[in-house]
Every structure is written in C-alpha cells, then in structure tokens.
C-alpha cells in the first residue's frame with residue numbers, strides 16, 4: 001500500500017547570505033530540493049560533509065535564522081487531512097507545532113540537555129513549555145516513557161555529564177519524543193559514538209518508530225547506519241538530492257556515479273575507516289560548478305553535463321536520479 005505523504009517540499013532553496021567587503025555572497029546550501037516523505041517511514045539523508053544536509057533539515061524544521069534565508073520553494077506538512085504551507089505560518093503557530101508535531105534533534109546532544117541541571121529538569125522545562133501541567137505531574141509519565149523505551153529511570157536524577165555519550169544521546173531522543181511528535185528529524189545522532197552505543201541509538205529510534213508510528217528523517221554521512229535503519233534514502237550532493245530510492249534498491253542498484261562511489265563496499269556498522277568519498281573534494285557552494293555539480297569529479301561526464309543541469313526524474317517506480325546517463329533525452 002502506498003504511504004501517504006506527511007512532508008513535502010517543492011523546489012526548496014535556502015542560502016546563507018554573507019556580507020564580504022560590502023558585497024553579498026550567497027552560499028547555495030539547499031538549492032532546489034523536491035522531496036516527499038511518507039507517513040511511518042524512516043527517511044535517510046546521506047552525503048559528504050558540507051553538502052547541505054544540516055541546512056536542509058533545519059529548513060524542514062523551519063528553523064531559519066540569519067544568515068540562513070529561504071530563497072524560494074515550498075514546504076508542506078500534512079496536519080489532519082490538510083497540507084499546510086509551513087512558511088506561511090506565524091512564529092506562534094510554528095511554535096505550537098514544534099516538539100508536539102515535529103521535533104528536531106540537533107547534532108551534539110548537549111545542545112538540548114541543560115548541562116547544569118538534572119535530566120528530570122530538562123524534561124520538566126520542556127513539557128511545561130508546551131502543556132499546562134504541574135511539576136509534580138511530570139515525573140510519572142516521563143518514567144513511563146523511559147520504561148517503554150527500555151531506558152533506566154535513574155537517569156532522571158543524573159546530570160548530563162554523568163552519563164556516557166551513548167546514554168546522553170538516547171536520553172535526548174527520549175526527550176524529543178516525549179510528546180509523540182508525528183515527525184522526528186535527527187542530525188547525525190550516531191556520529192562520535194562507539195559501535196555499541198551506535199547500535200543502542202539505532203535500536204531506540206527503531207523502537208520509537210514501531211511504538212509511536214511516526215516518521216523519522218535521519219541525517220548521517222555513515223552509509224552503514226542508513227543500511228541498518230532507513231526505509232528510503234535520499235543522496236545529497238552540493239545542495240541537491242541527486243538520487244532517491246528505497247534502501248535495498250540504493251545499495252543493490254545505485255545509478256548516479258556519485259552514489260556508486262558511496263556504495264562501493266558496504267562497511268560493517270561503526271567501521272570508522274569507512275567514510276563517504278569520491279575522488280577530489282566537494283565543491284564550494286558559494287560558486288558551484290555549472291551544469292551537473294558533480295561533473296568535475298565524474299568519470300562519466302559528457303559535454304552536456306557541463307552546460308545543463310540534470311533534473312531528478314523517476315527512472316523506475318520509486319527510483320529517482322538526476323543524471324544525463326539516464327535521462328530520456330539521451331535515449332533518443
């Protein structure tokens with residue numbers, strides 16, 4: 001059965017605008033992204049460092065602060081039966097959606113937990129900011145939530161620095177999901193953790209998704225993590241999604257030359273020696289290459305690739321790619 005779309009974007013563009021010597025510089029970090037993410041799906045966003053993953057998910061969370069600016073395009077969330085145009089909402093309307101409808105786990109769990117208070121106080125502050133409840137009424141449901149997720153309730157009386165990195169990350173995820181949001185957006189939640197801790201975080205995200213039936217958008221540069229958890233993967237390159245398919249299809253039948261580099265060999269989870277890499281280095285997003293942004297690094301590049309930009313098109317059911325090797329024009 002086809003999943004209903006819960007979040008979609010149309011030609012989404014968000015740039016950092018910097019003033020350098022009185023002149024404006026546009027860093028095209030997200031540059032024309034179209035995506036549709038299904039209900040109850042774990043959608044992985046992959047790509048090298050600097051390709052725009054964090055900027056994309058901040059934009060999906062509508063967390064737009066200078067120097068970041070939305071330059072164009074649309075973002076919709078399905079709320080009830082309606083697709084709501086998120087950039088039209090007031091700050092107050094968006095505030096109400098945050099954490100109850102959509103939650104965002106930034107990279108580095110310490111940015112969510114208050115380092116100078118016990119964990120329970122982070123939960124209390126968080127819940128009181130969204131619901132009218134008395135402090136005494138908070139602990140019990142929080143303990144139930146931790147129990148349901150298999151986390152020890154003793155963490156509530158600890159300070160963040162007393163927990164291991166893996167436990168801190170899991171507590172952060174528990175905090176971000178305590179109000180059962182429909183969409184959870186997580187930025188590199190397993191990065192900087194050892195293999196055992198990575199497994200714990202992945203298992204927790206899977207458990208939450210099973211129990212709460214929500215959608216998870218997971219960003220990581222680690223293809224091993226995607227292989228383990230994602231239902232569908234979007235590969236990002238230089239501000240654009242250049243390939244998208246379900247996880248098995250991406251690993252078994254990668255089409256884009258860049259994706260082929262990424263899938264060269266499937267590493268064991270947590271293998272630190274494995275990094276997404278292709279020859280050369282990622283382009284500057286201030287002045288990206290013309291045509292296909294991957295052309296300076298692509299061993300299949302043709303004349304057209306320098307001049308024209310390939311569109312993301314569906315080559316077969318559920319598998320989209322932006323590359324002239326596959327587009328219709330090349331067949332005729």
Ligand SMILES: Nc1ncnc2c1ncn2[C@@H]1O[C@H](COP(=O)(O)OP(=O)(O)O)[C@@H](O)[C@H]1O
Nearest residue numbers: 016027029048049050051052053054055056285
């Ligand atoms: N606050 C900022 N100001 C200016 N440029 C930024 C800022 N944050 C990120 N960038 C630039 O935007 C591009 C995309 O960055 P980012 O979204 O963090 O990529 P990723 O998460 O894939 O590593 C990079 O070129 C980065 O240097």
Ligand code: SF4
Nearest residue numbers: 292295298305323324
């Ligand atoms: S469009 Fe051209 S340069 Fe870009 S990935 Fe395809 S073959 Fe390579």
Ligand SMILES: [Mg+2]
Nearest residue numbers: 053054055107
């Ligand atoms: Mg990032």
